Amino acid sequence: xxxxxxxxxxxxxxxxxxxxxxxxxxxxxxxxxxxxxxxxxxxxxxxxxxxxxxxxxxxxxxxxxxxxxxxxxxxxxxxxxxxxxxxxxxxxxxxxxxxxxxxxxxxxxxxxxxxxxxxxxxxxxxxxxxxxxxxxxxxxxxxxxxxxxxxxxxxxxxxxxxxxxxxxxxxxxxxxxxxxxxxxxxxxxxxxxxxxxxxxxxxxxxxxxxxxxxxxxxxxxxxxxxxxxxxxxxxxxxxxxxxxxxxxxxxxxxxxxxxxxxxxxxxxxxxxxxxxxxxxxxxxxxxxxxxxxxxxxxxxxxxxxxxxxxxxxxxxxxxxxxxxxxxxxxxxxxxxxxxxxxxxxxxxxxxxxxxxxxxxxxxxxxxxxxxxxxxxxxxxxxxxxxxxxxxxx
Amino acid sequence: xxxxxxxxxxxxxxxxxxxxxxxxxxxxxxxxxxxxxxxxxxxxxxxxxxxxxxxxxxxxxxxxxxxxxxxxxxxxxxxxxxxxxxxxxxxxxxxxxxxxxxxxxxxxxxxxxxxxxxxxxxxxxxxxxxxxxxxxxxxxxxxxxxxxxxxxxxxxxxxxxxxxxxxxxxxxxxxxxxxxxxxxxxxxxxxxxxxxxxxxxxxxxxxxxxxxxxxxxxxxxxxxxxxxxxxxxxxxxxxxxxxxxxxxxxx
Ligand SMILES: Nc1ncnc2c1ncn2[C@@H]1O[C@H](COP(=O)(O)OP(=O)(O)O)[C@@H](O)[C@H]1O
Ligand SMILES: [Mg+2]
Numbered sequence: 001x002x003x004x005x006x007x008x009x010x011x012x013x014x015x016x017x018x019x020x021x022x023x024x025x026x027x028x029x030x031x032x033x034x035x036x037x038x039x040x041x042x043x044x045x046x047x048x049x050x051x052x053x054x055x056x057x058x059x060x061x062x063x064x065x066x067x068x069x070x071x072x073x074x075x076x077x078x079x080x081x082x083x084x085x086x087x088x089x090x091x092x093x094x095x096x097x098x099x100x101x102x103x104x105x106x107x108x109x110x111x112x113x114x115x116x117x118x119x120x121x122x123x124x125x126x127x128x129x130x131x132x133x134x135x136x137x138x139x140x141x142x143x144x145x146x147x148x149x150x151x152x153x154x155x156x157x158x159x160x161x162x163x164x165x166x167x168x169x170x171x172x173x174x175x176x177x178x179x180x181x182x183x184x185x186x187x188x189x190x191x192x193x194x195x196x197x198x199x200x201x202x203x204x205x206x207x208x209x210x211x212x213x214x215x216x217x218x219x220x221x222x223x224x225x226x227x228x229x230x231x232x233x234x235x236x237x238x239x240x241x242x243x244x245x246x247x248x249x250x251x252x253x254x255x256x257x258x259x260x261x262x263x264x265x266x267x268x269x270x271x272x273x274x275x276x277x278x279x280x281x282x283x284x285x286x287x288x289x290x291x292x293x294x295x296x297x298x299x300x301x302x303x304x305x306x307x308x309x310x311x312x313x314x315x316x317x318x319x320x321x322x323x324x325x326x327x328x329x330x331x332x333x334x335x336x337x338x339x340x341x342x343x344x345x346x347x348x349x350x351x352x353x354x355x356x357x358x359x360x361x362x363x364x365x366x367x368x369x370x371x372x373x374x375x376x377x378x379x380x381x382x383x384x385x386x387x388x389x390x391x392x393x
Numbered sequence: 394x395x396x397x398x399x400x401x402x403x404x405x406x407x408x409x410x411x412x413x414x415x416x417x418x419x420x421x422x423x424x425x426x427x428x429x430x431x432x433x434x435x436x437x438x439x440x441x442x443x444x445x446x447x448x449x450x451x452x453x454x455x456x457x458x459x460x461x462x463x464x465x466x467x468x469x470x471x472x473x474x475x476x477x478x479x480x481x482x483x484x485x486x487x488x489x490x491x492x493x494x495x496x497x498x499x500x501x502x503x504x505x506x507x508x509x510x511x512x513x514x515x516x517x518x519x520x521x522x523x524x525x526x527x528x529x530x531x532x533x534x535x536x537x538x539x540x541x542x543x544x545x546x547x548x549x550x551x552x553x554x555x556x557x558x559x560x561x562x563x564x565x566x567x568x569x570x571x572x573x574x575x576x577x578x579x580x581x582x583x584x585x586x587x588x589x590x591x592x593x594x595x596x597x598x599x600x601x602x603x604x605x606x607x608x609x610x611x612x613x614x615x616x617x618x619x620x621x622x623x624x625x626x627x628x629x630x631x632x633x634x635x636x637x638x639x640x641x642x643x644x
Contacts, residue, residue: 215508215509216508219507219508219509219510220497220501220507220508220510220515221506221507221508222508223486223490223493223494223497224494224497226483226485226486226490227483227486227490227494229485230483230484230485230486231481231482231483231484233481234481234482234483235483235494236464236465236466236469237443237445237465237466237469237474237475237477237481238466238469238474238494238495238498238554238558239466239469239470239495239498239499239503239558240466240494240498240503240504241464241466241503241504242466244504245504245506248506
């Protein structure tokens with residue numbers, strides 16, 4: 001009945017779902033229980049899960065996945081501008097467009113492997129980034145970014161079919177007679193996608209994305225992908241045509257990125273080219289490796305941790321530091337502030353870099369490796385305890 | 394009938410003439426041994442059969458179809474499986490998965506996405522994989538990571554990966570190198586057993602005990618060309634062979 005998932009998998013899925021749905025309560029002690037941040041966790045979790053299907057299973061390291069994130073955002077905002085503020089068409093359209101885009105980039109990039117593949121994907125993403133700023137400005141609105149705006153007055157609507165920088169059409173909403181006051185926000189059949197409803201929409205998609213990734217990892221398809229990582233050459237002498245499998249994995253992970261991009265636009269209906277920059281591509285690589293590439297939970301964990309610390313560290317400024325070090329004598333206080341301020345605020349990437357280095361050096365398998373290690377230790381302790389209890393009793 | 398025909402094949406590596414006007418015919422259902430000193434071009438010849446190398450001139454025909462220009466997976470799908478000189482397995486996967494992948498490649502073809510089915514749910518493939526592992530003496534280790542196997546076990550695993558595909562032509566590049574005497578004898582018995590299923594085999598081997606136990610015909614390769622060919626008895630007595638290769642061993 002349950003297809004390809006074992007008992008342990010179902011327990012993991014249920015535990016994962018419960019954790020995600022209860023996150024507003026569970027993450028309160030960490031000061032992370034507000035919808036904007038929770039939504040970010042979920043969105044980047046989806047991005048990382050998808051990235052892991054390519055990188056974690058096949059070992060092909062893409063350095064251009066932010067391009068699909070950006071494409072997803074643009075596609076969604078266009079749906080909002082042209083048709084409706086309902087999120088469903090936007091999400092579906094973004095997934096399809098990102099998938100097609102991934103097919104093209106994957107088709108070319110997968111002619112090479114290893115570092116050449118990584119460089120090709122990086123080059124494509126940077127090209128997309130630059131195009132978004134230059135020739136594609138009619139679609140992307142260049143540096144300003146694409147935004148949801150007020151409606152065009154009905155008498156001028158006919159002139160606005162293609163150029164919609166400052167005013168929108170929303171044909172479908174208009175046909176249904178939706179009344180707008182000012183700039184509307186996204187909705188799910190009338191339910192506004194802000195605050196907790198917005199988070200829960202992302203959370204449900206995160207759980208769905210996790211479930212699909214789990215089934216892929218446990219299927220024949222997933223086994224072939226793992227075999228590609230292990231020994232691609234052997235696989236071809238075994239009668240498997242590896243290229244289309246890789247392309248399928250690439251497209252699927254591109255579709256996840258497109259979904260994440262759509263959700264970013266759902267929370268904040270604005271798409272800018274900086275979302276496609278190489279730093280954004282690098283971030284998802286860090287998330288996946290930090291959490292544990294190839295594991296199911298690792299990428300979500302990595303995404304959550306990076307976004308959580310980004311939120312904390314980047315919000316600390318000099319005033320906060322002055323308060324923290326106020327107990328010190330003046331010179332010491334100044335030195336302490338000067339040193340720590342390098343790691344916070346704008347300098348948070350320095351902290352991220354350090355964190356990443358420590359993890360990669362001491363836990364090459366990511367946080368999941370550390371976690372499994374701890375669980376193993378714990379189990380052994382319990383079993384030795386019960387053994388000694390038995391012998392004494 | 395010849396299942397494999399190699400005609401006038403040449404292959405150079407820079408100045409080195411690795412295969413030199415090479416001709417070879419392998420009869421269907423036989424075990425054909427290729428022997429010769431190190432560097433004679435034996436592995437290079439197999440590389441030309443499986444699509445790893447393309448010879449500069451000449452033809453390689455399998456069941457009346459040319460193999461030249463085909464991709465490795467296409468050649469495998471025609472029914473040619475190979476055991477490599479250094480074991481090539483999926484080290485990050487379990488022993489059972491290693492055997493199931495070639496089974497799926499045979500059952501599902503070169504490309505078929507099956508993303509919703511759990512791999513163990515195809516009972517007939519799973520049973521067959523376990524059966525083959527049993528024959529190889531690896532069934533106890535089916536859940537372990539294949540990288541932890543001993544060298545001899547890795548070779549047997551690779552052989553299992555080929556046998557589960559029921560190939561028409563099985564290419565074996567030194568299948569017993571690195572095996573203990575007992576394991577070697579096991580492997581000989583095993584390979585004798587599969588001859589009864591009519592699988593044609595080409596075997597490259599240095600161990601003359603293995604060669605003379607298995608081979609129906611022997612080709613002797615030296616410096617990229619076949620210098621002698623015949624039944625084991627003919628080869629044993631051929632002075633050219635004794636001079637070029639066997640020398641001390643038989644004399
Ligand atoms: N890919 C290659 N590039 C360059 N030289 C090679 C290559 N493969 C084999 N050779 C050379 O070709 C000759 C034949 O090698 P090989 O076929 O491996 O011999 P063997 O009969 O021992 O299997 C050797 O001299 C070897 O160094
Ligand atoms: Mg060799």
